[in-house]
């Protein structure tokens with residue numbers, strides 16, 4: 001099986017890196033790479049050379065039995081792929097129903113890494129966790145960079161500085177990493193989530209839990225949060241506002257899979273925050289947790305810096321690429337038998353992630 005790896009067009013990361021090819025020891029496959037694919041992740045073509053041929057984009061698309069990328073490519077490019085070939089990407093079909101319908105019209109198979117179930121068996125293939133963890137870490141570093149104040153407590157001859165107060169909204173993978181990073185930098189941290197399991201995790205990281213009673217939960221939602229009532233969200237916004245007026249930094253990561261992100265930080269709350277404070281909204285691409293945040297923009301509102309960025313993993317491309325690559329190759333170790341993809345659609349991992357199946361008439 002020929003695996004083709006593409007250069008991302010608007011992303012510094014690369015889907016497969018040499019280090020993880022070495023470690024994966026995937027058998028019965030050979031690689032072709034698009035020239036320059038790792039340059040923005042500080043991985044040179046020379047480093048790929050030992051693992052396969054470097055060639056043009058069209059050649060990769062035409063010759064690969066399996067194309068691997070991070071962001072979905074245009075359907076015109078997918079049309080260049082061999083009939084019956086496969087593509088692995090992050091299609092996010094839960095955010096847009098038309099994605100699957102468009103793939104179904106093509107003569108290829110499509111796997112979406114973000115559809116792999118969040119089970120113990122599939123943990124090593126979980127790209128959402130790998131990328132969210134980086135985003136959580138970078139959200140705090142980004143906030144610290146924009147904050148005109150210290151994070152840690154400082155006792156100096158010129159006077160004492162109190163530690164920064166950080167509020168984290170949403171304590172999934174990104175939020176927990178943000179809490180841990182902010183604590184490491186010496187901040188005092190408070191966090192909120194609607195899943196009861198998150199409370200213990202927040203406390204175990206040494207942060208305070210912002211208790212808002214009456215959150216809805218569904219054990220059948222695959223570990224994901226469910227949409228809350230407007231009445232609950234209103235009460236939550238009031239609790240958040242109390243903390244926000246004291247906070248130096250607010251990191252928002254709250255998401256409900258397949259839905260618009262809950263709005264937890266209205267404009268009126270931002271206007272009550274101290275000038276110089278920073279909000280980092282990791283949910284900006286799905287509508288944002290902060291009413292005034294704009295996706296992919298850094299803005300200032302009422303003296304507060306608001307950073308809308310749902311792709312912070314892209315700002316740490318070398319490790320983000322390594323982890324994505326490890327996740328994909330772990331998936332392929334599971335899904336490839338004797339050099340071919342085993343389309344066992346009954347299998348929870350393979351069937352769960354194969355969002356479009358092209359079956360040749362036999």
Ligand code: NAD
Nearest residue numbers: 118119123129170171172173192193194223225254255262
């Ligand atoms: P996510 O990105 O979908 O959402 C981020 C967080 O926002 C979640 O913790 C969610 O509960 C929270 N949230 C939603 N609405 C909120 C609101 N109104 N207020 C505050 N918080 C709100 O979540 P994720 O990081 O992808 O994690 C999803 C689930 O998957 C979690 O339960 C996580 O523990 C689980 N998980 C399991 C595994 C595994 O077992 N292999 C691996 C990773 C994650």
